[in-house]
Amino acid sequence: MKTNKGKIILILVMVPVIFISGVLVMKYTLQFPVVTITIPEQKEKEAVSVPVPIAEVSLLQEVVDEEKFDPAQATSTDTAFEGAAPRYVLLDVPFTVQAPFGGWADARQDYGCEEASILMAMHWVRGEELSPAQAEKEIIAISEFENEQYGDFHDTSAEDTLKVMKAYFKYENAFVKFDIGTQDIKDELAQGNVVIVPIDGRQVGNPYYTPPGPPKHKLVIRGYDDATQEFITNDPGTKRGEGYRYKYDVLEAALLDYPTGINEPITEIRTAMIVVQKM
Numbered sequence: 105m106k107t108n109k110g111k112i113i114l115i116l117v118m119v120p121v122i123f124i125s126g127v128l129v130m131k132y133t134l135q136f137p138v139v140t141i142t143i144p145e146q147k148e149k150e151a152v153s154v155p156v157p158i159a160e161v162s163l164l165q166e167v168v169d170e171e172k173f174d175p176a177q178a179t180s181t182d183t184a185f186e187g188a189a190p191r192y193v194l195l196d197v198p199f200t201v202q203a204p205f206g207g208w209a210d211a212r213q214d215y216g217c218e219e220a221s222i223l224m225a226m227h228w229v230r231g232e233e234l235s236p237a238q239a240e241k242e243i244i245a246i247s248e249f250e251n252e253q254y255g256d257f258h259d260t261s262a263e264d265t266l267k268v269m270k271a272y273f274k275y276e277n278a279f280v281k282f283d284i285g286t287q288d289i290k291d292e293l294a295q296g297n298v299v300i301v302p303i304d305g306r307q308v309g310n311p312y313y314t315p316p317g318p319p320k321h322k323l324v325i326r327g328y329d330d331a332t333q334e335f336i337t338n339d340p341g342t343k344r345g346e347g348y349r350y351k352y353d354v355l356e357a358a359l360l361d362y363p364t365g366i367n368e369p370i371t372e373i374r375t376a377m378i379v380v381q382k383m
Contacts, residue, residue: 193293194327197228199338199346200239207240212247215258217322219246220340221300222269224324225380228298229275246272258366259320262302262376269378278380284359285375286352289335290328292379299325300378305341307358308350312342320362328352 200223202216212219223242227234247257249272260268262280270276281288289299305317318341326347327336333352339345350358359375362368 189290189294191330192328193290194336195228195293195296195298197224197298197324197326197338198232198234200224200234200236200243200340201343201345202243202340204236204240204243210244212244212257213240216243216247217318217340218260218265218268219243219250219257221322221324221338222246222265222273222378224338224340225278225298225300225378226269226273226275228326229277229380229382254364256365259362259368260364262300262361262378264364265300265302265322266378269380277383278378280376280378282361282374282376284377286356289325289377292377293325293328296382298380300380301325301355301359302361302376303355303358304360305358308354310339310342310348310350312344317341325355 200220202220203210203213207213220239220243223239223246224234246268250257250260250268253271254264254268262282266278266280269278289301292299300322302320302322304319305313305321306319308317310317321341323340323345324338325335326338328334329336329349332349334349335352335355337345337348337350337355339348342348359377360370361372361374361376362370
């Protein structure tokens with residue numbers, strides 16, 4: 105009985121010991137390696153799945169590029185934003201003074217600013233050069249045409265100047281706009297059109313005019329420069345008129361249409377421009 109009782113006690117003691125030992129063996133041989141392997145794998149997957157902020161980098165680059173934009177270096181196609189108007193425009197319009205060889209005593213040339221202006225515009229339309237000899241010949245010819253057709257060649261209003269241009273050159277791709285200002289002129293130039301404007305020449309302060317300047321005058325505007333706030337003109341009233349610049353506000357203040365005739369009084373204050381488009 106003692107032997108059997110001892111065996112029973114031994115079995116009762118050993119079973120829990122063996123069970124606990126098995127649990128410990130399973131914990132350290134199976135669970136621990138799983139934990140040490142699983143955690144690094146999860147971290148690696150998370151690192152790979154994080155998106156790179158490409159859009160934020162691109163946006164920052166655009167902002168930096170805008171800050172570097174220099175309006176003074178702009179050309180006719182440079183813009184700070186897509187779709188914006190160019191800051192600089194200069195059309196290749198040939199130049200002539202209205203008295204190419206100094207024939208100011210000839211009334212056809214002395215009053216020839218309208219004829220010289222439409223002549224420059226038409227040679228630009230045709231892509232032709234304009235020599236002084238050719239310019240003098242054509243200014244006189246246009247004046248003679250006006251005299252025959254309309255009975256006078258002196259001052260001509262914006263509407264009548266356009267009428268002469270269409271009749272003499274057989275060219276229809278031009279029109280008159282009234283009540284205009286700086287922005288209207290710039291808008292047409294930005295579209296690649298040449299502009300002819302009537303002005304009171306006494307108001308622009310051109311030092312090369314015979315003082316005080318012509319009260320009724322026309323000139324060609326061929327471009328503008330936002331960096332200097334200036335229009336770029338071909339002014340036939342002086343031999344130094346090629347590419348002559350007037351401040352926006354100065355030229356706008358001088359804009360003034362005038363009636364057709366010989367020194368006719370101005371009874372209506374109105375601005376105008378002739379817009380000439382290429383085919």
